[in-house]
Amino acid sequence: MSQISHRTRRAAGIGRAALVHLTLGGYSLLVLCPIVLVVLNSFKTREGIFDSPLGLPTSLTLTLSGYVKVLGNAAMGHMFLNSAIVTGVSLVAILLLGAMAAWGLTEYGFRGNRLLSLFLAFGIMVPIRLGSVAILQTMVALNLVNTLTALVLVYIAQGLPLAVMILSEFIHQVPQELKDAARCDGVGEYRIFFQVVLPLIRPAIATVAVFTMVPIWNDLWFPLILAPSEDTQTITLGVQQFIGQYATDWNGVLAALSLAVLPILALYALFSRQLIRGITAGAVK
Amino acid sequence: MKQKSGWHVLVFLAPAVLIYTAFSAWPLLATLRLSLYGTDDTGAVSFAGFANFHRLMFDDHWFGAFRNAMVNNLEFFAINSLVQNPIALLLAALLSLRGVRGATTYRTVLFLPTLLSVVIIGFTWQLILSPLWGVTEKLMTAVGLGDWFGPWLGQESTALTTVSLISVWQFVGIPMMLIYAALIAIPDEIVEAAAVEGASPWRIFWSIRLPLILPTLGLVNILTFVGNFNAFDLIYAVKGALAGPNFSTDLLGTLFYRTFFGYQSEMGSATMGAALATLMFLVILVGVGAYFLLVQRRLQRFAL
Amino acid sequence: MAQVELSKISKSYGSSPVLQDIDLRIDDGELVVLVGPSGCGKSTLLRMICGLEDITGGELRIDGVVVNDLPPMQRGIAMVFQSYALYPHMTVRGNMAFGLKIQGAGKGERETRVAAAAKALHIDHLLDRLPRELSGGQRQRVAIGRAIVRQPRLFLFDEPLSNLDAALRVKTRIELARLHRELAATMVYVTHDQVEAMTLGDRIVVMHEGRIQQAGSPLDLYEHPANRFVASFIGSPTINFVGAIVLSASARRVGLQLENGAVIDVPADGSRLQVGARVDVGIRPEHTSVVDGKELSRVPDECRFDGEVTLVEQLGESHLIYLRMAGDVELVSRSPGHTRVRIGDRIALRAEVERLYLFDSSGIACRRLASPVLEAA
Numbered sequence: 001m002s003q004i005s006h007r008t009r010r011a012a013g014i015g016r017a018a019l020v021h022l023t024l025g026g027y028s029l030l031v032l033c034p035i036v037l038v039v040l041n042s043f044k045t046r047e048g049i050f051d052s053p054l055g056l057p058t059s060l061t062l063t064l065s066g067y068v069k070v071l072g073n074a075a076m077g078h079m080f081l082n083s084a085i086v087t088g089v090s091l092v093a094i095l096l097l098g099a100m101a102a103w104g105l106t107e108y109g110f111r112g113n114r115l116l117s118l119f120l121a122f123g124i125m126v127p128i129r130l131g132s133v134a135i136l137q138t139m140v141a142l143n144l145v146n147t148l149t150a151l152v153l154v155y156i157a158q159g160l161p162l163a164v165m166i167l168s169e170f171i172h173q174v175p176q177e178l179k180d181a182a183r184c185d186g187v188g189e190y191r192i193f194f195q196v197v198l199p200l201i202r203p204a205i206a207t208v209a210v211f212t213m214v215p216i217w218n219d220l221w222f223p224l225i226l227a228p229s230e231d232t233q234t235i236t237l238g239v240q241q242f243i244g245q246y247a248t249d250w251n252g253v254l255a256a257l258s259l260a261v262l263p264i265l266a267l268y269a270l271f272s273r274q275l276i277r278g279i280t281a282g283a284v285k
Numbered sequence: 286m287k288q289k290s291g292w293h294v295l296v297f298l299a300p301a302v303l304i305y306t307a308f309s310a311w312p313l314l315a316t317l318r319l320s321l322y323g324t325d326d327t328g329a330v331s332f333a334g335f336a337n338f339h340r341l342m343f344d345d346h347w348f349g350a351f352r353n354a355m356v357n358n359l360e361f362f363a364i365n366s367l368v369q370n371p372i373a374l375l376l377a378a379l380l381s382l383r384g385v386r387g388a389t390t391y392r393t394v395l396f397l398p399t400l401l402s403v404v405i406i407g408f409t410w411q412l413i414l415s416p417l418w419g420v421t422e423k424l425m426t427a428v429g430l431g432d433w434f435g436p437w438l439g440q441e442s443t444a445l446t447t448v449s450l451i452s453v454w455q456f457v458g459i460p461m462m463l464i465y466a467a468l469i470a471i472p473d474e475i476v477e478a479a480a481v482e483g484a485s486p487w488r489i490f491w492s493i494r495l496p497l498i499l500p501t502l503g504l505v506n507i508l509t510f511v512g513n514f515n516a517f518d519l520i521y522a523v524k525g526a527l528a529g530p531n532f533s534t535d536l537l538g539t540l541f542y543r544t545f546f547g548y549q550s551e552m553g554s555a556t557m558g559a560a561l562a563t564l565m566f567l568v569i570l571v572g573v574g575a576y577f578l579l580v581q582r583r584l585q586r587f588a589l
Numbered sequence: 590m591a592q593v594e595l596s597k598i599s600k601s602y603g604s605s606p607v608l609q610d611i612d613l614r615i616d617d618g619e620l621v622v623l624v625g626p627s628g629c630g631k632s633t634l635l636r637m638i639c640g641l642e643d644i645t646g647g648e649l650r651i652d653g654v655v656v657n658d659l660p661p662m663q664r665g666i667a668m669v670f671q672s673y674a675l676y677p678h679m680t681v682r683g684n685m686a687f688g689l690k691i692q693g694a695g696k697g698e699r700e701t702r703v704a705a706a707a708k709a710l711h712i713d714h715l716l717d718r719l720p721r722e723l724s725g726g727q728r729q730r731v732a733i734g735r736a737i738v739r740q741p742r743l744f745l746f747d748e749p750l751s752n753l754d755a756a757l758r759v760k761t762r763i764e765l766a767r768l769h770r771e772l773a774a775t776m777v778y779v780t781h782d783q784v785e786a787m788t789l790g791d792r793i794v795v796m797h798e799g800r801i802q803q804a805g806s807p808l809d810l811y812e813h814p815a816n817r818f819v820a821s822f823i824g825s826p827t828i829n830f831v832g833a834i835v836l837s838a839s840a841r842r843v844g845l846q847l848e849n850g851a852v853i854d855v856p857a858d859g860s861r862l863q864v865g866a867r868v869d870v871g872i873r874p875e876h877t878s879v880v881d882g883k884e885l886s887r888v889p890d891e892c893r894f895d896g897e898v899t900l901v902e903q904l905g906e907s908h909l910i911y912l913r914m915a916g917d918v919e920l921v922s923r924s925p926g927h928t929r930v931r932i933g934d935r936i937a938l939r940a941e942v943e944r945l946y947l948f949d950s951s952g953i954a955c956r957r958l959a960s961p962v963l964e965a966a
Contacts, residue, residue: 024391101301131316133562153308160304236402261405475676477641481661481667
């Protein structure tokens with residue numbers, strides 16, 4: 001009797017597993033198909049793209065001309081650099097200043113502490129874009145229009161609230177004894193922060209880094225409003241304009257898109273485990 | 286245990302607070318204030334009370350545009366809420382089951398679109414859905430649904446829905462991750478206790494896991510709300526600032542952009558733009574406020 | 590109530606064995622305690638009985654029926670988890686009624702049973718509270734109440750007291766014993782605390798590295814441990830071991846020379862032992878006493894240990910003396926009341942020869958013949 005029930009239990013288990021994989025796999029396919037299609041077709045000639053969009057590039061249709069055109073476009077490199085600078089500097093500033101502010105708010109009790117926390121938290125819910133009118137006016141007044149600095153400043157302001165909130169949560173978990181012991185030893189507050197606390201919240205910093213970096217790199221709004229000049233275009237804006245320009249040059253457009261996808265894919269492949277661990281560890285709170 | 290204050294507190298807090306105030310908080314307040322000013326034809330700005338709001342609400346041209354954008358935004362939010370979040374819930378629930386092989390791979394893949402630039406996504410989908418290229422048409426004919434295909438992005442009746450679904454495709458990863466994190470935070474022993482008491486997996490999901498992630502579901506919904514009413518990038522990437530065809534994909538974000546910068550023949554107006562931004566702010570405020578007052582408190586009992 | 594039989598139960602994760610050769614019979618209404626150090630497999634075994642873990646080999650029978658493939662509910666089992674595992678979003682009432690609801694019990698029946706169980710556990714005033722509003726001890730009771738309400742055939746407890754503070758632990762232990770008597774239920778209880786095991790169990794099963802070392806009544810394990818491990822696991826402070834060489838061996842007596850030079854004669858079954866073999870003598874701290882200076886000359890050499898005191902611990906009702914002897918052999922002694930002995934004193938300890946234990950070189954015990962013979966397991 002136990003033999004039969006064992007077998008039926010197995011069968012039910014397999015059936016259920018099949019459904020699960022069907023759903024997950026099906027949606028994964030939906031996710032990957034568009035990306036794969038684009039990358040695949042970027043290697044084909046125009047005829048190849050139209051005649052057999054779903055097929056692999058054959059010896060007849062294989063071509064790198066699209067890539068040549070895109071890579072040859074010198075401006076692309078410059079725009080990539082712009083994005084890198086803006087994202088990099090903003091990220092470092094957000095992490096440093098955010099950690100400092102999180103520490104200041106969590107560790108020290110002072111009048112208005114709660115109010116200040118609320119003030120910063122407000123920024124998570126209310127999108128910074130709503131103030132764009134005044135932001136542009138400020139940048140004009142400061143003579144910062146069409147500079148990368150303007151973008152950096154705005155992105156720092158945009159990224160701080162969430163960074164402070166997540167980092168505060170992690171700083172909260174640093175054991176009190178460590179801080180007390182350091183103070184007993186006469187270590188100054190600055191050193192405690194930089195040498196004791198900061199290393200301990202590294203996972204949180206990694207999480208915030210990824211969460212902050214992606215929206216900045218992919219942002220279209222502020223580069224459009226504050227720094228649309230050729231000299232200061234970010235890669236996102238640049239690709240957008242490129243596509244707008246060469247709309248009918250399918251080959252080139254697909255190549256541009258594929259190139260734009262690659263850095264993100266590479267970074268993601270490297271850091272996916274960190275990112276997911278960070279999200280599931282504490283960011284939800 | 287809080288420490289005594291001193292100069293160092295100021296040093297820690299000042300830079301962040303200053304930048305935040307200067308470039309986020311103050312501009313918002315300034316925009317709110319600017320909305321009370323009017324621009325005349327010469328470009329001069331003078332105090333005008335609620336004149337801008339009056340125009341937005343009662344001037345046919347303005348109100349028409351505003352109402353259109355508002356209705357579209359609501360539809361956008363509805364589709365996201367009703368399509369994106371349940372899918373996210375389903376995927377997260379499946380991923381959190383024990384013993385699913387390749388779960389890590391699935392998780393990685395499913396989160397991918399969120400990382401991609403909206404430009405890439407917008408254009409990729411434009412290509413795929415384009416009748417010229419014919420990929421979608423070919424695929425649908427292959428499964429026998431060929432008759433259903435149409436130039437969805439170019440038709441007034443279907444454009445907004447299509448763009449909404451593209452947005453769902455892109456952003457499903459975030460609520461999925463948040464819900465997944467909440468699901469795996471449920472201690473195993475609680476689920477085991479329910480199993481020992483005889484609950485079927487379905488019963489366990491409905492009676493145990495779902496209630497315990499209600500706070501996260503609430504959070505996901507409010508984040509969707511704020512994100513949707515702020516949306517701009519995808520529409521701009523797919524349809525441009527004019528949000529055609531015939532403004533059928535116009536959202537508050539794109540309307541704001543056009544009002545502020547002007548487009549084609551119409552001049553931009555900073556003050557009208559500010560007024561619109563103020564209205565958007567109020568909408569978001571009402572939504573968030575309602576959530577916190579009505580929903581959040583009641584969800585407290587479900588916190589672990 | 591139920592009778593449980595484990596035959597040749599084994600468990601492996603992949604190729605690594607976790608439990609081997611588990612044979613055990615639990616009678617109707619018995620409270621059997623599975624005890625052992627961390628990692629010995631006791632929790633795994635409990636979870637296998639419950640149905641939360643698969644049984645790799647062997648058969649599990651409840652009331653004669655093989656239940657290897659049945660899910661927990663169909664085995665008629667209720668389990669109390671170490672962390673109580675209460676449903677955070679349900680009130681106490683909801684927690685206790687959940688299982689009944691699944692079984693299809695009507696509202697009236699649920700109310701009655703929950704009220705009765707709550708009253709028995711003194712938590713009836715907490716029925717509308719949420720778990721997070723309760724103290725550890727209260728949550729404990731709710732977890733137990735949740736199990737009782739379902740009137741299962743078999744109760745399983747997974748270290749239910751380890752999350753409570755010391756005073757509460759003792760109190761709850763007594764209540765659990767009372768509960769067992771009142772319900773006359775079959776219970777399997779897992780703990781790492783040997784005091785809990787000794788006081789609660791009708792029978793104790795000592796486990797180590799995935800195997801059963803010995804199963805028997807508490808006193809049986811105390812007086813006749815099967816091997817060194819059981820001997821040192823049961824009893825606090827831990828039993829002392831002193832090395833010895835066999836001088837003579839028969840089925841009734843074994844002559845030994847101890848490490849400190851003393852020559853003694855132990856009443857034990859030494860038929861397995863060979864002359865010249867190395868063995869271990871076990872001396873329980875509570876079976877030693879400090880020799881009064883006046884009696885020094887009268888104590889025969891054969892059960893006397895001289896040495897220097899390295900540590901004294903005064904517990905109030907008793908005291909412990911740590912003695913270092915020749916050859917760096919250490920002994921712990923326990924006697925009632927206070928003492929004037931101080932660190933550095935040179936004293937002599939007397940051990941009662943009849944109460945000594947004997948273990949061969951592989952750790953197996955030689956049967957003691959002088960102590961009361963109790964019912965075998």
